Amino acid sequence: MHIEHRAQERHVLAITVDNESGILAKIAGLFTARGYNIDSLTVADISENHTVSRITIVTHGPPAVIDQIHAQLERLVPVHKVSDLTELGPHVERELALVKVAGRGDMRVEALRLADVYRAKVVDSTTESFIFEITGAPEKIDAFVALMRELGLVEVGRTGIVGMMRGANGA
Structure with missing residues (x-):
């Protein structure tokens, strides 16, 4: 193994x-x-x-x-x-994603509540959908997208990972 x-x-x-x-x-x-x-x-x-x-x-x-x-x-x-x-060694990785979720009523309220927990920002809203912007480690984005699947996920766009070494020196 x-x-x-x-x-x-x-x-x-x-x-x-x-x-x-x-x-x-x-x-x-x-x-x-x-x-x-x-x-x-x-x-x-x-x-x-x-x-x-x-x-x-x-x-x-x-x-x-x-x-x-x-x-x-x-x-x-x-x-x-x-x-x-x-x-x-230790480095920081980040990614940005746009996540579109459609829904009404309780599903809409739950999507907003989870977005708040994950610090996702609403960048577009209609009466039937949201587009959230979320930035973070790839695992955070994966978790957010998985939760949104249950609430009406429509589409996901991801930038890909950027990384940088921690500390004062460049890589």
Whole structure:
């Protein structure tokens, strides 16, 4: 059992790259070539002059394969830095989701009550539905969505995970 668990280790990779076309395809290709799925992928410009982007990838795989992907990512010319947040230690992960729930009467009241408990914000409301915005750890969003399924869940949109090392130093 321990070996199976190691084979499926979850890793959060933060990759700083030149903001140029084709880099995302190259990075995704490294995972595809090895048959490993990308569980979550976010990309955003992080520089004032729009020349640098940060890609955050969440994946599962054996340590040897993750190490190999890490090494190959560092060899790509437009890649500045690759950090495995999982290996580096304590880090913060957050995700944003929009959750649409339809319902009337008691179901509507319960959806609002649970949204308050989970600190989800109403960003759109009609007489028959709400759209909630919720931010937090992926497990928090999973729990909120599971509860909303029982109350009339219509649709979910998620941004994917972004992560950052704790403390004063960058990754």
